[in-house]
Amino acid sequence: xxxxxxxxxxxxxxxxxxxxxxxxxxxxxxxxxxxxxxxxxxxxxxxxxxxxxxxxxxxxxxxxxxxxxxxxxxxxxxxxxxxxxxxxxxxxxxxxxxxxxxxxxxxxxxxxxxxxxxxxxxxxxxxxxxxxxxxxxxxxxxxxxxxxxxxxxxxxxxxxxxxxxxxxxxxxxxxxxxxxxxxxxxxxxxxxxxxxxxxxxxxxxxxx
Numbered sequence: 297x298x299x300x301x302x303x304x305x306x307x308x309x310x311x312x313x314x315x316x317x318x319x320x321x322x323x324x325x326x327x328x329x330x331x332x333x334x335x336x337x338x339x340x341x342x343x344x345x346x347x348x349x350x351x352x353x354x355x356x357x358x359x360x361x362x363x364x365x366x367x368x369x370x371x372x373x374x375x376x377x378x379x380x381x382x383x384x385x386x387x388x389x390x391x392x393x394x395x396x397x398x399x400x401x402x403x404x405x406x407x408x409x410x411x412x413x414x415x416x417x418x419x420x421x422x423x424x425x426x427x428x429x430x431x432x433x434x435x436x437x438x439x440x441x442x443x444x445x446x447x448x449x450x451x452x453x454x455x456x457x458x459x460x461x462x463x464x465x466x467x468x469x470x471x472x473x474x475x476x477x478x479x480x481x482x483x484x485x486x487x488x489x490x491x492x493x494x495x496x497x498x499x500x501x502x503x504x
Contacts (some may be wrong), residue, residue, distance in 0.1 A: 297300065297440065298337075298340070298350055299340050299341055299368055299369055299370040299371060300346045300347060300370055300371050300453055301346055302344070302346050304346070304348075304488065305346040305347070305348055305398050305400075307323050308350070308400050309400060310400045310401050310485070310486075310487055310488035311427060311488070312350045312400075313349050313399075313400035313401040313488075314329070314349075314401050314403075314488060314490065314503070315378055316348065316349070317349055317365045317367075317401070317403065317501075318501075318503065320365040320366035320367055320397070321364055321365055321366065321499075321501045322499065323366045324327075324363065324364055324365070324366045324468050324499055325498065325499045325500055329366045330366055330368070332368045334368060337369035337370060338369055340369075340370070341369055341370035343417075343453050345370045345397065346397075346398065346468075347370060347371055347372050347373050347386035347393070347397065347398075347399050348371065348372070348400055348401070349365075349367075349372045349373070349399050349400065349401045349402075349403065350373040350375065350390055350393040350394060350399045350401070350402045350403070351365070351372055351373070351374050351375065351381070351402075351403050351405055351442075352375045352376075352377075352380050352386065352390065352403070352404045352405065352467070353374070353375070353376055353380050353400065353404075353405040353406075353407075353408065353494075354376065354378060354379060354380045354405070354407055354410055354412060355377060355378050355470050356407060356410065356411065358407070358496050359405065359407045359494050359496070360374075361374045361376075361405065362374060363377055364378065364494060364499060364501060365501070370400075372429050373389075373390075373393040373397070373399060375389055375390065375393075378394055378411070378412040378425075378428055378500070379413060379416070379426075379428065379429070379431070379432045379463065380405060380406055380463070380464065380467060381402055381428065381431040381463070381470075382434060382467055382471055382472075383431075385469065387474055387475045387478075390402060390471070390478060391474070391475060391477045391478060392448075393484075394477075394481055394487050395476060395478075395481065397478055399487070400486075400487055400488070401487060401488045401490070402471070402478070402487060402488070402489045403490055403492055403503075404417040404464050404467045404468050404471070404489070404490070404491050404492070405464075405492050405493075405501070406410055406460040406461060406463060406464040406491070406492070406493050406494070407460065407493060407495070408453075408456075408457050408460065408494070408495050408497065409453060409496055410460045410494065412428070412429065412432060412486040413427050413432060413436075413456055413460045413463060414450035414456055414469030415428075415432075415436075415450070416429045416433050416435070416436050416459070417436055417448060417450050417456055417459060418450050420426065421436065427433045428477055431437050432459075432463055434466060435459050435460075435462040435463035435466050436448075438462050438466070439455065439458050439459050439462055441454065457493075460493065461491075461493055461504075464491040464492070464493065465491055467491075468489055468490075468491050471489060472489065472493065489504070490502070490503060490504075491504055492504065
């Protein structure tokens with residue numbers, strides 16, 4: 297499979313870019329991933345890159361965006377941080393990816409059984425991780441049920457997964473609030489900003 301070119305990127309829309317990701321995940325789940333010569337794609341992209349999507353996901357080793365969306369070298373920008381939160385550096389990276397490098401969609405990708413979310417639910421503290429988990433805490437507080445403190449821990453996976461989903465939605469809100477560049481592009485129809493959850497038990501990505 298040939299990697300993205302300036303021509304293919306230019307003809308793509310936010311909707312078609314999102315469709316490509318959905319189709320790629322369907323191939324991944326069906327075990328029918330595209331046949332790619334990755335070294336050939338390395339050679340093809342040596343003088344330039346024209347990715348069509350930017351994925352903000354967790355660092356979890358089970359959630360590699362290139363794999364779960366069945367993409368090759370030069371197809372997507374992959375930004376990874378525990379808990380798929382945003383800060384100034386990540387926002388700047390996404391602004392580069394969309395405004396300067398031409399990607400058509402930003403996907404904030406959370407996942408089930410997220411370790412960072414579990415840590416936030418438990419109020420874990422350790423070095424610099426403490427400050428990172430504090431960025432997830434608003435999502436913990438936003439999930440009102442269950443109300444029993446004993447049920448609002450990492451042992452309750454339904455609670456953890458609901459917090460992870462809420463965290464994706466709040467991350468998208470933060471992108472729009474803290475990046476006028478990306479918000480303006482979205483309002484103009486140049487990009488789409490969407491949320492999704494990856495199920496670590498079966499490989500499926502659910503968009504919402």
